[in-house]
Amino acid sequence: MSTLAVDKAGPRRKVKYGSMSRDRAWALRWSYFFLVVFAIFSLTPPFYMLITSLKSSAEISAATNPWWVFHPTLSNYIELLTSNQYLRFFLNSAMVSVFVVVITMLISVPAAFALARMKFWGSATLATGVFLTYLIPDSLLFIPLFKMFATIGDWTGIQLINRWYVLLFIYPTLTVPFCTWIMIGYFASIPKELDEAAIIDGASWFQTLTRIFIPVAMPGLIAATIFAFTVSWAQYLYPLVFTTSTDQQVLPVGIITTLVKGDVFNWGQIMTGALLGAAPPLIIYAFLMDYYIAGLTAGATKG
Amino acid sequence: MADVVFQRGSVAGAGSARKRSSLRTALKRKSTAAFLMTLPLILLIAALVIYPAFYSLHLATLNKSMMKFIGLGNFEFLFKRETFWLVVRQSCIFAISAVVFKALIGFIVAHIVHNVPAKGQRKWRGMLLVPWVIPPAMSTLAWLWLFDPSYSAFNYTLSFFGIGPIAWTGDPDWARFSVILVNVWYGAPFFMIMYLASLKSVPEQLYEAAAIDGANWWQRIWYVTLPMMRNIIAITTLFSLIVTFANFDIVRILTAGGPLDHTHIFATWAFRVGIEGSDIPLGASVSLFMVPILAIAAVFILRDISKRGNEA
Numbered sequence: 001m002s003t004l005a006v007d008k009a010g011p012r013r014k015v016k017y018g019s020m021s022r023d024r025a026w027a028l029r030w031s032y033f034f035l036v037v038f039a040i041f042s043l044t045p046p047f048y049m050l051i052t053s054l055k056s057s058a059e060i061s062a063a064t065n066p067w068w069v070f071h072p073t074l075s076n077y078i079e080l081l082t083s084n085q086y087l088r089f090f091l092n093s094a095m096v097s098v099f100v101v102v103i104t105m106l107i108s109v110p111a112a113f114a115l116a117r118m119k120f121w122g123s124a125t126l127a128t129g130v131f132l133t134y135l136i137p138d139s140l141l142f143i144p145l146f147k148m149f150a151t152i153g154d155w156t157g158i159q160l161i162n163r164w165y166v167l168l169f170i171y172p173t174l175t176v177p178f179c180t181w182i183m184i185g186y187f188a189s190i191p192k193e194l195d196e197a198a199i200i201d202g203a204s205w206f207q208t209l210t211r212i213f214i215p216v217a218m219p220g221l222i223a224a225t226i227f228a229f230t231v232s233w234a235q236y237l238y239p240l241v242f243t244t245s246t247d248q249q250v251l252p253v254g255i256i257t258t259l260v261k262g263d264v265f266n267w268g269q270i271m272t273g274a275l276l277g278a279a280p281p282l283i284i285y286a287f288l289m290d291y292y293i294a295g296l297t298a299g300a301t302k303g
Numbered sequence: 304m305a306d307v308v309f310q311r312g313s314v315a316g317a318g319s320a321r322k323r324s325s326l327r328t329a330l331k332r333k334s335t336a337a338f339l340m341t342l343p344l345i346l347l348i349a350a351l352v353i354y355p356a357f358y359s360l361h362l363a364t365l366n367k368s369m370m371k372f373i374g375l376g377n378f379e380f381l382f383k384r385e386t387f388w389l390v391v392r393q394s395c396i397f398a399i400s401a402v403v404f405k406a407l408i409g410f411i412v413a414h415i416v417h418n419v420p421a422k423g424q425r426k427w428r429g430m431l432l433v434p435w436v437i438p439p440a441m442s443t444l445a446w447l448w449l450f451d452p453s454y455s456a457f458n459y460t461l462s463f464f465g466i467g468p469i470a471w472t473g474d475p476d477w478a479r480f481s482v483i484l485v486n487v488w489y490g491a492p493f494f495m496i497m498y499l500a501s502l503k504s505v506p507e508q509l510y511e512a513a514a515i516d517g518a519n520w521w522q523r524i525w526y527v528t529l530p531m532m533r534n535i536i537a538i539t540t541l542f543s544l545i546v547t548f549a550n551f552d553i554v555r556i557l558t559a560g561g562p563l564d565h566t567h568i569f570a571t572w573a574f575r576v577g578i579e580g581s582d583i584p585l586g587a588s589v590s591l592f593m594v595p596i597l598a599i600a601a602v603f604i605l606r607d608i609s610k611r612g613n614e615a
Contacts, residue, residue: 031418038412039430041488045445046433048456052448066456111344118337126341132601133352135542137549139570140594143577143587144355144362173351180344205336234438236552237570241578252440256556267448274441285436289429292436296493297500 046278053077053272060267076272086273088247089254092164093233093277096250100171100232101225108176108224112183113209117195127184134177142241145170149242164248170238175228182227182298186220187213223295226288230281251277362587369584377588386564386572391592394568396479398548398596401486405547406540408487409494414524416495417502428499435492443556446485447472450557475565478558482566485553490546494539501535502528541600548596569593 052060054072064070080086114120115127149166153159160166190213198208214221239253246258255273259266285292366373381387416427434442449456450471458468471481509527518526529536551570554560560567560575567575569592577586 028419031415034411034415035419035427035431038408038415039427042431042434042492045442045449045488046437048449049441049445060454063454066454066459107343107347110340114337114340118333118340120334120337123337123341126345128605130344130348132605133348135545135597135601135604136352136356137545137570137593137597139549139551139573140359140590140597141352141355143573143583143590144359145351146578147362147583148355148358169351172347176344176347177352205333230436230438234440236438236440236555237574240555241574252438255444256440265448265451267451267454270444271448274444278437278441281436281438282433285432289425289432293428293432293496293500296435296496 046275049271049275049278052267053275055268057266057268076268077276080269080272080276085246085258086254089249089251090276092249092254093251096164096167096171097229097232099165099168100175101228103168103172104175104179104228105221105225107172108180108183109214109221110209112180112187113213115180116184116187117213118205127181130177130184131181133173134181138174138235138237141173142237145238146241161242162244162248164243164250166242167232167235167239167250170242171232171235174235175231179224179228182224182295183217183220185298186217190216219291219294220298222288222291223298226284226292227295229284233281359587359591362584363591365584367582367584377585380585381588386567387589389564390567390569390572390589393479393566394548397483397486397550397554397566397568398544401483401490401547402540402543404483404487405490405494405543406536408491409498410536412491412495413498413502416499428496431495432492434489435496439489439552440556442489443485443553446481446488447557450481472558473562475562478562478566482554482557485557486547486550489553490543493543497535497539498532501532505531538604541603545597545600549593 048067051067051069053076054069054074056071056073056075059069059071111130115123115130146161149160149169153161160169194212194216195208198212203211234252235250236252239250243249243253246254249257251273255270255277259270259273362369363377364372364374366376412431416424416431419427448454452470452473455468455471457471461467461469469477472478505528509531510523513523513527548568549570550568551574554566554568554571555574558566560571564572569589573586573590575586576582576589580586
């Protein structure tokens with residue numbers, strides 16, 4: 001772009017070139033300046049979590065410089081990681097998330113395959129409908145769902161409320177529509193010749209799915225898995241509504257209900273608990289950033 | 304199960320003389336198989352999304368003990384309550400200003416990231432997306448601690464500039480500002496990543512042509528970038544509008560609706576009256592007010608999807 005402009009400038013070539021590159025250098029310097037500002041804005045809360053988690057409660061209440069830790073200690077971490085209650089929250093969260101991921105994949109991968117490849121009556125409408133259900137938020141459904149599960153408990157005697165596994169029924173409503181939607185996108189981008197060849201060779205539809213579509217669409221599958229996991233790990237409203245006793249709670253709710261005792265906020269432990277709770281999604285993100293971003297942008301760009 | 308049946312049919316049909324009719328049954332079976340594969344999805348959506356959505360319509364017409372049908376009684380009651388209008392106003396202020404700032408910051412940051420050499424982009428993008436990755440319930444706790452009335456790290460920093468202690472979550476106006484700030488912090492990276500992806504897809508030739516025609520940077524953004532990104536901007540904004548309107552975590556943890564119900568939005572107020580106040584019908588009526596905005600967004604998104612379908 002700049003070279004084109006330079007050629008046009010003709011005799012004033014040197015001067016023009018110099019000023020343009022100087023402009024560029026300044027633009028770059030300003031870009032870095034603003035990037036640093038925005039990065040500080042983005043990273044302040046996690047950084048502050050880390051700082052606070054390393055402080056003893058004496059240091060926190062001494063009100064010294066809050067941005068620095070003078071006597072770092074791991075006591076908060078030790079206390080939480082040896083507390084059965086906190087480990088229980090962690091275990092509940094892990095079980096819920098893993099099971100939800102499995103359920104989501106079992107439902108959405110075959111459905112996406114059918115909707116992407118096996119056109120049947122109403123399949124296009126169904127695909128659009130799936131996307132629309134993704135837009136129905138949890139905060140609209142939590143009251144009727146709560147009442148529904150309470151009624152089921154009254155009628156059949158199967159008590160689901162205040163059990164961690166009730167979340168296995170509810171979380172898929174958040175994860176399945178979106179995962180199906182992005183898998184439709186990935187499956188639709190696979191060339192038709194590939195599955196035609198498989199069918200000619202005598203493969204059943206099921207074999208086409210497991211031998212051809214799933215391996216080829218692996219990146220999409222990983223992105224969908226990451227999405228399902230992070231959504232179930234982060235969900236706060238449903239566990240808050242559906243679980244009350246501390247041995248059934250998942251991390252986000254558990255930290256808030258047990259570490260805040262009345263008006264006493266044990267901030268050192270709260271920040272430690274929150275940081276450890278944020279660790280699994282952060283670790284996944286650190287290692288699989290490209291898949292994470294692919295899943296994020298797939299919703300709006302595929303279609 | 305159905306696939307096994309289909310496989311047997313196709314294998315048997317391949318060698319037989321009745322090829323035509325077996326092909327027809329295979330086709331028939333293909334649609335059956337497809338239907339069976341989508342059945343769990345259909346059941347899930349019908350039982351746990353569509354049914355509850357209509358059930359909440361029904362719930363909204365009952366009285367508190369859910370014994371009596373009172374028609375629109377809950378809505379009449381809501382319209383007479385001052386808190387309800389506070390919630391309506393706050394929901395609109397919250398959603399619209401948060402989305403506008405998220406979109407603006409996302410747009411600016413995406414441009415800046417796009418502007419630096421490609422080598423460093425990954426690193427910057429990685430750092431800037433962190434707020435989106437941390438579960439909002441956890442990061443809002445960090446914000447709550449940053450805003451803490453007696454040990455606020457922000458007030459500590461501001462005191463060096465002679466700016467007096469601010470009651471971040473105690474004063475109604477500051478509390479409104481705080482919840483919006485946290486929501487912008489959480490949601491702006493999403494816009495940034497979407498815009499960055501679409502910026503990368505704008506062909507470089509367009510900018511070269513614009514530069515040859517003597518366009519300055521503002522004209523390049525206005526006449527090249529924005530028209531090319533129009534679709535993504537529209538769909539991301541709609542999307543975020545829905546999510547922000549229905550937000551629960553941030554407001555619930557940061558202020559729980561206080562001070563004096565000034566920061567309640569539909570979701571948190573519905574939780575307060577419906578679950579904590581155990582008036583399920585009233586809570587259902589409150590959350591139903593989110594439906595109009597959802598419906599409008601759904602219409603626009605549907606239009607966009609069908610348009611894409613025609614292009615393809």
